[in-house]
Each structure stands twice: as C-alpha cells, then as structure tokens.
Amino acid sequence: MTPRTLLITPPRTVSKLQRLPYEIMAYIVEYLDIDEIFDLSLSCRHFQYLVKEESFCRAIIATQASHTAEAREAQRTGQFSRALRRVAKRRQAFSRASPYVVGIVALADSYEYIHGILCYIVEARPKRWLRILDLHGSASYELVVDIPTLVQEAVPRSATSRKYKFRVLYHANGITSCLFSFALPNTENWLLIFKADEQLIVAALQLDSAAKIFVRNNKDYLYVGTHSEEGADGFRKWVLMGYDIEKRSWFSRKMHLTDFVGYDIGSTVCFEIIDDYFYGLSNQTDFEIRETDWNSYYHCFRFPLDDPDVKNKQTMKTKDSWRRQHGEGPIDDRWSFLKLEKDEASGRINIVESRKEWLNKKSGSLQSGSLRTYYVTEVIFDENSKPDSDGESATAHGNLPAEQIITSSLTRYLNKPPGSDIRFRSPENVHPGDDSSMALVFTRSQTHLRAYQRCCSTYLDLVDDVSSGSLGPRHLRLRTGFRKSQTYWPSWKYSDYNYEVEPKQKSNEEPAYPYQPNRVYFWPPKQDTSNRTPFVDDIYQILNPPGCLGGIISTSDERSVVYATGEDTNGLKILVYLSFDPAARLAGMLREKYVLGEQDMSSLPSNETEGGYHSLEAGKDRCMRHFGSTDKLIGDLSRHPLPSYISDIPSMHTAIMSPPEGCKPWASTEQPMYWNLPGKIFAFAH
Template structure:
C-alpha cells in the first residue's frame, strides 16, 4: 500500500480509504499518515500543525476536506464575527477597528481575532491610550486617523496620522502576543506604504523617492525587532516597475528572504515591443546588500508575448505563495485576455516557479536570451528601432497546461459586482465573491461564492456519453474535451422555484438587513472575510466563511447545522455545471458520520441573542493599560443582524 500511495495524490489516497473498510487506516493511523503528509503536503498549514501536536491522520483528513470545500464552494462555517469601521485579514488574523459606544463614548478599539484557532478570546487595544504612550506629541492633536497595515508572526503594524498643525505619520509596531510596544517610527512618506515582517525583522517601503529618470521609485527601510533598532540605510529598488500592490507589484517574506515581484518591465510605454516578463528579486532579511540581491533571469521569468492579445488590467491580480508539497515559491497571476484567434475575452490563471541561478549557471541559449539587442526577431518593425528604443524580446514559450487554468469566457459578472477574485493552486480552483440578485429583487444584495474547478482530462472523458461513430457523436466529444471548469454557485437556488427556509435564513445571514452595499472582502488559505454595509451612522458587519472542517467557534452558541445547498449553473460558459441534490428540508440537521465520510458536509451557522454589554476581560501578565484580552465580539454579537 505504501508503494501504491507514492503514485497517488493525497486526494486519491483519501478516496482509496473510503473504497473499503480495510483501507480506513490510510487516513486514521498517524504512522502511515505521517509519511503521506511529509511526502505530499509537507509545507501546508495542516502539516505544520501536525509537526507540533503529532496528529498526522487528522491533518490529512483536514487538508483534503479543506481543498475540496474550496473546489466545491461549500464552506463549513458561516459566522458574523464583529462590527467595525474598517478591517484587514492577514495571515489568519482578523484585525478590525471598532468604536465602543457602550463603555466609553467615542472610545476606539483595535481588536485582533485569530481565525485559524478561534478560542473565544481576542486581543483588544485601546487606540487613544496606545498612541498617547507611543507618540509624545499625540495629546496635543485635535483629530487623528488610525489604520492597521500588516499582521504576521504576532507582530501588528499600524499607522497613526494627525496634524499639529504640521502633519505627522507614525508607524507603530506592536507585539500583540506580549502586549508590548516594539517601536514607533516617524515616517517620511506614506505613499503606497506596505509592511512585511518575520519574527525577527521588519521591512517597510514606500513608493516615494524620485530617480534620475524622473520616475517615482520604491524605497525600503529595515527594522530589527530583536534589537528594536531602525537601520539608517535605505534600500532603493530602482529597477522595480509598478506601484499597485496586489495588481502590478508584490512583496512577501518567505523562509528568511524578502521577495519583490513586478509584472511590468518599463516605466514608459514602448511603441515597439514583443515580450513581457516578470521582474523578481530576493535578498536575505539580515543582509539587504544590493550586491547580494538575486534576480530571476529573463528566460525563467517569461510571462507572455504581446502578440497573444490585449489584456484588461482591472481584473488582474498578482501574488507570491509557497507550494504545499515542494515548498517552491510560485508566482500566481490572473489576467483577463482577448487571445488571438478567439472571440471574446477570458480570465486565465498562470503559475510560474520562482528560480534563481548564479551568474555562471544556465545554458548558452539562456544567456543569449538575456541579451535582447543580439536576439531580435525577424520582423519588419525592427527597422524602426533607434537608440532611444528599449525593446524586450525572448523566443516565445508555451504556457504549461499544468500551470495554466483557463477560466471563464466572456463577462459573467461586472467588475463592480465582483468583490473578491482569488485562486487556490492546491485546489486548482478560482473563487469569486459576487453580488447576484434574484430577478424578483434586482436591487437587493445577494452575495454568493462562485468557484471554478479545473477538470482533469481523464475526468472530462468520463462525462462524455458512450462512444459513437456518428458525426454528431464526434462533435459532442470535441465539445466535451474543450470543457475545463466545473462551476459551482453557493448558496444555491431553491428547487422548482419554491421558497426554501434554509436558503432564506442563510441569505439573511450573509446579507444583513440594513447593512448592505459597500462590500469589502479578503481571503487566505482557509477562509474568507467580507464587510458589508456601513454608512455615516452605522458600522460594517463582518461575515466570516471558513473552509476548514476543524473550525469551531469556542464560546459561541450555535444557531444550527444546515445542509450546504448547491444548484446547477445554467448556461455557464466553458464548464460543466455542478448539480448535487438538495433535499430542501431546511431547519436543523444533526451532524454525524465518521471523519472519513466525504459526503457528510453540514454547514454551521452561528447566531446569538446576547447583548453587547458586560464584556469580561483578562489582563495578561505585564500588560500595558492599553492592551487586554477579552471575550471575542462574536460571542455576544446581537442576533438582530440575522
């Protein structure tokens, strides 16, 4: 069985265990699951947790169910977790700012909730007291703004801005686990400010300094969290083009390196150009020496040929992530393209491995490809080049099928109604959060998840009808082979157009009455959080959807278990429509079955009728007056929002 398992994916091993009761040990015995996890998903969140607690079989089941819940758009938990003016989701931590009118009129609080391990408690920070301690001149200001920038490894970075009357911007660095102020830095600029940190080092950057060519460039500063010292040296990224983080540029810290990425290569538009490639670099966190910075070679960072067709950059996103199996850092990019030879447009998702080579490595062809001037195409446009031209040309490469996911053809939803666009490489699934009102209420918000699972060729053939020698049968086969996506919408539609109490209750939960519009959404490996509503006199409601089967909201009363509804998608382009059965029973369903049962997927909906008064808080040892740990807001969120 060990030899068989080596040639199977972790999902196929899970399915094999369900085929016979004698194979149940594949996903229930820690000794066997340990080898599977380490060989096939060593760098996943579940594997990291298993290395700590030793429950490898549980991690295996949790991993497979999490991936499939994303691919099938079936969350395990839907919960309202707070009310907020603003929020940010970063590395499994939900940071949101709330004005508490019950205790101190106008008092503002920063609350930090761990969504990956919800314990019923959250860190609460008194913003005025924090800023008064961190910034001596803060007490003299009349008004201020406070925003969370980043959270990772127990370190939270915030920006406080005010005028005295000269404007000042301060970066506050907090250790939220120890309730300590690590540093307060007076910023020279906040233009496109970003922060990335490990447990020992923190980098912040702005798109603020002009180069000799007159274009604004990125500049980084380095802060040692252990020594609590800000380096005077600046790191200038003179060759990094682009300014929109998440769209044209990306910064991440992975395994002791700071990575920078851009999908642009020129500050000015080149009239004659052939090739687009990524610009990607990295350097050690403890040694940001430009001479030791590694840069990807052009041949390894090829992106696309301009001749493939135009793109709509409004729909695109760019990110760096770590492969759950190999630990390889990978570029994930989404592009909406009008590909040559095809009618209409399509959103596609591309994966490119980040590879760094020494100067003496690589073949002669690769070294020649990095020299554009000696490798121009046989094209009449080359006759128009002059000394001011800076064209890019690499010999065209093909997009590997395994790393290319062709999404939807045409426009399914408007950009203004698509609040989240993401891609999960391990699940081979793109996922959107869209507003899809019913025909009977076209102006009433109805948020739904739209997922598209890439289908393997061998599975698509199983969807075909029996082979036929007729021309019609041949055409049906060709049409089936073109299908690439299994589209799922969640929540689904009621059967036969009748009302369904289950779906109606779930819709009210996801679209609270009086708190609709102004949707802002974010996601991570396991969950999605969106804020809806919010006007001059009301706060936004934060709704959390978790794809992690192990999620349990400690200290929260359950509103019941609902079967996860889903219905066919009619007329979906370039994809099969998933149509699981829905019994339409509504009401509460008892959760049961063993951990290995794949079809048992109830949905937990959390609600409470408690009031916001009577918060109990716990002061940590050595805590400051501005920080405390108290019961999470979701444990006493009023039921009036359901």
C-alpha cells in the same frame, strides 16, 4: 426433536485491489493526490486505513502537504491522519464552494485580514479600539488595544492633537504594525510596531513619507516600504527600510529599488517575506509604454532578511521570467491580480497572476473573445551564481542604473517582432477560466472578490447574482470553478502538451488539453420561489444583511473569506466570515446540516458528457462519494431534526502582561464581539 436449519452465508466478494498488500498500496498512493486518496478511503471500509493509519498518513503529508498549517500542527501533535483528512476536506470544500462556517463576526469602521488574523478598528469617539481575533486558530478571546492610550505612550507629543488617523498595515507572528497620522500643526506620519499580548511597543518611527506604505515581517525581521523616492527620470521609486526585532534596531542602509517598476500592490507589484528572504515582484518592466515592447517579463528579486544590501540581491533571469507576448491580445487590467504563493507540497515559490485578455487564437474549441486566465510561473534563482551577476537579468533593462535605461539593451530584449520569442506554457500552469461564450457572465462591478488557489486548481469569486432568488436587493454568492485531469497524466508528461501562443498541431491520439472543462459551483444554492427553504434564507440574510447597500471590501486565503458590507445605523460595516476549514470553531455557533454548493450545469459545453456533468443524479452520487452521506446532499436542506446545538463557550486562556512601570495599560483580552451580536453563526455538520 426439531431439526436445525443450517444457514450458510455466501462468502463476500473481495476485489483484487482490496487484497493488495499494504506495501503495494503505498506505491499506488504515490501516484494519487490527496483528494483521490480521500475518495478512495470512502469507497469501502477496507481502505479507511489510508486516512486513519498514522504512519501511512505521515508519509502522504510529507510528500503532498508538508508546507501547510495542518502539517505544522501535526508535527506538534503527531495527528497526521487528522491533518490529511483536514487538508482533503478543506480543498474539496473550497473547490465546490461549500464552506463549513458562515456568520457575522464583527462590526467595524475598517479592517485587515492577514494570515488568518482579523484586525478591526471600532471608533466611538473619543474612545477607539483595535481588536485582534485569530480566526484560523478559532480563538475564544480577542486582544483589545486602547488606541488613544497606545498613541500617547508611543508618541507623547501627539497628546494635544484631537484629530488623528490610525490604520492597521500588517500583523504576523504576534506583531502588529500601524500607521498613525496627526497634524500639530503640520502632518506627521508615524509607524507604530507593537506586541499587544506583551504590552510592548517594539518601535515608533517618524516617516518622511507614507505613500503606498506597506509592512512585512516575520518573528525576527520587519521591512517597511514606501513609493516615495524621486528618480532622475521624474518617476517615483520604491525604498525599503529594515528592522532587526531582536536587537531592536533599524538597519543603517536603505534598499533603493531604482529598477523596480509598478506601484499598485496586488495588481502590478507584490512584496512578501517567505522563509529567510524578502521577495519583490512586478509584472512591468518599463516606466513608459513603448511600441517595441513585443514581450513582457516579470521582474522578481529577493535578498536575505539579515543583510539588506544591493550586493546580496538576486534577480530572476530572462529565460525563467517570461510572462507573455503582447500579440496574445490586450488586457483588461480591472480583473488582474498578482501574488507570490508557496506550494503546499514542494515549498517552491510561484508567481500567480490573473489576466483577462482578448485572445485572437486559442487552442481547442475556444473561440476568439475575452478570457480570464490564471497563470503560474515558478520563481527560480540560480543558486550557483553570485547575486545579480553578469548574466541576463529578468527585466528589459536588467540592473542598469535609471539613467541608462534607454539604451540599445532595451531594444535587445523588447524590439522583437511577434512570434520571435514564443514560449511554451505547460497546461498545469495555465488555467483558463470564464470566457465570453458562457451563459452567465458577471461584470466587474458584480464581482467583489477574485482569488485563485493552485493547491486545488480553483478560482473563487464573490458575485452579486441578481438571479439567485434570495431575499433583499443584493444577492451575494460564492462562485468557484475548478478543473480535474482528463485522465491520469503525470506532470512529467505535461511537456508534450504545451499551451502556447501558436499551438502546434497535435496527433489524433493525443488529447489537445489534458483537463476536463471547469466545474462551476454556486453557494448558497438558488432558492425556488415556490418552495423556499427557511434555513437557506437565513444564510442569505447573513451574506446580505438587510439595509446594507454600501461597497464591498473583501479578502481571502486558502481556507477562508472575509468581507465588509454596507453600514448599519451607527455607520459601522458588517464583517462576514466564511471558512472552508472543517476544523474551524467559533463559540456559540449553531450546528446545521452541510449545505453543498450547487453545480452550474449551464457553464458546460452542450456536447460535454464527462463523468456526470450531464446528470444531476450523477452529480449527487459524486457528492456522496466526496462527503459520504446522502443526508448532506443539495435538496435535503431541512433543519436538523434535533434542536440547534449551541457549542460550549471555551474558557479564555491568555493573560496580558503588565505594562512597564509608570506606563498605563493599553491592551487587554475580552470576549469576541460576535458573542454579543444578534446575528447567527452557522457551522455545518460534516
């Protein structure tokens, strides 16, 4: 009888961290952000419950991402674990310039991309179409509006006018607002508000002026603003009109913003509807530049949507709205942008501004020169005080009438010597970007998109990189820069490391700046002329369609980028779509391996050795940790070994309501245009 051999498997070593009870891990996770929780879950199978256990994920979403689209979807479906993984992947993909979907989605004469909805116009005279595609919702259909039929229904007297202009102003909550202009014989401007899926014209308003016109709305209220009111001082001012959508009526009072300075939306002024308030923001405080303006303040106000009255208007106070001191250096306004953004975790409203400045003195190792910096300021209103009370206002001249602007109060706020009103900036609210010392600096003409997302501490550019080695005369690439904490440093400690105009001398034991240098990524990766990858060439062909040399019109949000490039033989612009959302799905897209962004090692200081900056292999290890698989690393970009998978085409699941009796139908649903385009849409495996 053959003796049996007993094999004894040595016990597997389990770390002390893995032995911690569920409740203790819950306390630990409170001190980690979503990216770190996601990374921890990938480190070993024992921690996978961190991103798979529903009740655990519900708590994380509630504290760190309760004001995201993923959280709202999870509230409906109960899938909080999916929401957490989706948020983590979206933020990491955005930070590392590694989109999940890229493709040509439409050909258009003009377009607007608003809150994930693509509204584009195709003109094939005498017919014109407005097509509406929900990209965030991965819709399998487009709403198609017959523009001539719509304008005839909304403004019958325009029927005899053959020439007219029609452009989209805004779209939100299924409501589309457009500007319709025609001459018969004098030019008339009309605001058309409609719901295409209901064949409903909500309102048609003839406008006195369309100067700098904008529209904002939610499901209940709509506001239209124009820069058209002549002030006593000779400067034009903003005026707002409000509309109650449920009652189908305009408010009797207009809002005259006599003390609101600035006219360039997105650069010097910003308007948004957030929750139940209308917000206005300006980074200017005077209609004229004065030599006494040592300090600059934001002017931010709000009023409730249901009662647009001056007596209800709240304005940020001076102590909360300090912007900068002009002694910090001159600004190159070509690089500036201004926006209001809702924090994904807390729901607080923040001012986000990008400025390129020539700073004379900067902290740390930065030398004097130009620096592009992203500043964040929390919007604060005193809830206990009456609207526009007698306290100090946020502007140079407060809420004084226009004729009283040039008074002693102007000197009170602005006539201060440099250094008399030094304010301290927390490092978490100041993100230094590109400076003149970088090896590769792109000019303004090479930078076609400038964006910043505070949720992942990342700035994003769409640049024309002539050194990328791709095919064709233009080489558009994504470029991102994001930062991580030097060590774990709770936000309540940031006050010890104030970023200021004249920084104080810190002790040797304290870090001068609690963040690592920016990690810069490019996408697609640079192609080597001696060893080209056909798949990456295909991506370059999508981003840079052959023969398209016209201007670039671009826009973005926290999960996607859309831009129009050049014109084809029919004069239509090509619309390119990139999505960082792992849940993005477009019918008919080709499945390929995930192409990671390529880290720019030259952007790092020569003495920087932070956790793998100096090592490409260490960078690959980090990618493995973030994305969990070696076959997704840069350098392994070959096509999928199986034939490219073409996704099933979802069935169309919406129906357009019949128009009112006696009216012609002017809206319908059709297959998305990209189904019939010869270009490819790639979705990368993840």
